[in-house]
Amino acid sequence: MFPLRFKTAVALVLLGLLTLLAGIGQKTIWAPSETFTASAPSDAAEAPLTVIDQKLRTLHGGTVKIDIEGDGNFMLAAGRPDDVDAWVGQTAHNTITGVTEDQKSLQVEHADGEATAPNPAGSDLWVSTENASGELEYTWTPPADGEWTLLLASDGTKPAPATISMTFPNDTATPWAIPLMVLGGLLMLAGIALALLSARKKDGEGDGKGSGFAQRARAKSEARSSSRLPMVSGGVATAAVTAAVVAFTGGAATAATSPAPAPATESAAAAGQPAASPVLLDAQFRRILEQVSSAADAGDAAKDAAQLAERVGGTELEVRTQNYKIRSQVGTYEARMPVRSTKLLTTVVTSERSWPRSVLAVTQGDGNVVPQLLTLVQPSPRENYKLTETTPLQPGTTFPAIDRSGTETLAAADKSGLLYSGEEALAGLADRLSNAESSFKDKLVEGASSPYIADTLSYQAEVVKSGENGNFSFTHKVVPESTVVFRTADGGALVLGRINFGFDGTPKASGDKLTIGDDAAALAGGKETTTGMVLNFAESMAVYVPPAGSTDPMKLVAATRGLVGASFK
Secondary structure, eight states, X not given: OOOHHHHHHHHHHHHHHHHHHHHHHHHTTTOOOSEEEEEOOXXXXXXXXXXXXXXXXXXXXXXXXXXXXEEEEEEEEEEOHHHHHHHXXXXXXXXXXXXXXXXXXXEEEEEOOBSOOOOOTTOTTOSEEEEEEEEEEEEEOOSSSSOOEEEEESSXXXXXXXXXXXXXXXXXXXXXXXXXXXXXXXXXXXXHHHHHHHHHHHHHHHXXXXXXXXXXXXXXXXXXXXXXXXXXXXXXXXXXXXXXXXXXXXXHHHHHHSOOOOOHHHHHHHHOOOTTOOSSOHHHHHHHHHHHHHHHHHHHHHTOGGGTTTTBOHHHHHHHHHHHHHHTTOTTSOOOOOOOSOSEEEEEEBOOOSSSEEEEEEEOOTTOSSOEEEEEEEOXXXXXXXXXXXXXXXXXXXXXXXXXXXXXXXXXXXXTTBXXXXXXXXXXXXXXXHOTTOTTTTTEEOOTTOOHHHHHHHHHHHHHHHOSSEEEEEEEEEEEEEEEEEEOTTSOEEEXXXXXXXXXXXXXXTTOOEEOXXXXXXXXXXXXXXXOEEEEEEEEEEEXXXXXXXXXXXXXXXXXXXXXXXXXX
């Protein structure tokens, strides 16, 4: 019969082998899948828009893949979460918010609302857009730091595609694999050691027998010794194999449970979207600027304001419309400076995420004698940016430094940290243009090589002096709603806005005639009047305001004017 100790040793070896195999199995045949796929429930309510929440992109770390099937054409757009929410507005929509515990289904929440929406394709809010027909395979990669949400839609009137599945990285960690393999190896070694101790004890008991028995015991002992060597070798081999397996799978475990450092964009996203993210990325801005430039080029070439409407508005649309009308009758009348998207010298992007949003580009391309300031405004989430003003930089003037990663915009009346508020700066400029002895004469200056203010005052004085048959007056009035204020890098501000320049003339005596130029006549419908005339110009201006406490004066940075109206009284 086998001694109890020997039976115990065999049991330990067998138990250790099973434990070792269980640990190895967790790393091989029982290892979890590297990914899992969850699908949207088939009974989800229909809606024209589907939002895929930004938190799904980082739900399990790693890359998320999305498969979408739908009827006809559809689009998948990426935008900031607040931009997507603002665009969706009150429209009925579904939001994919998470994954069920069994990892088989996507969690979908439905919000009732308006049955249709405008087509979201082409919105300036989207950083990127994927267009598809029938099906789309999409790898969700963040375009920049921060949080990004996806918007899925057909055309805003039809239901958004409902067949959606998302494949996520799975948790492949097997925390018990290594402990089981180590424990299994130790149990096997313990069993082998116990078997050896049992054999040695039996040998010791045999040495006390008679000489015959002693001889047989020695023979058996030698036989055991010769047969024991392979057992010891086998135990060492088992330990070595166990150690090798543990080392190999331990490396695998480290790779699975210790992910490589995430890219910078991922790290930033994990930290959450910055509170002051710029409203446009550089790629967005360039795309918008190219579309604005193309629209302006088309309108200029055809002298057709209708071709401007999609991307030009406000003061610039008014000035160019009247410019086309004048040039259609007066061939020598100067065209407006062309709008170029390149060379892009700098951009100014607000970090204020409410609407309306204002941004600024400084470009100098073909036909731009000097750099030109292009002011673009987005009135609301579902409207695109439009060019509202073009203002040539005054020769010899330096454009103030402004943080390109996003800057603060201030309300026109906000004077915080400034020598003057935006409305005070433009009011001071209007007064300077109206009065040669203005109280702002030394508070707002211009470069000697670009005397816009001086030339305007000189022109007005000359007209009054030479007006034998008429009485003339001039006004410069700020258009408050046009004012845009950007904080500069030194704590000051760049103020942009429109001033209405009015030129009023009345005959001195009955029968006196006033004559206007060909350009004004194209708008007034004639060249002479005995009742009086009114000319209106739109002045697009930019003024630098120093920070509070500075002893420096304000400076005129950019200025131009365009004739927008002429009529007889």
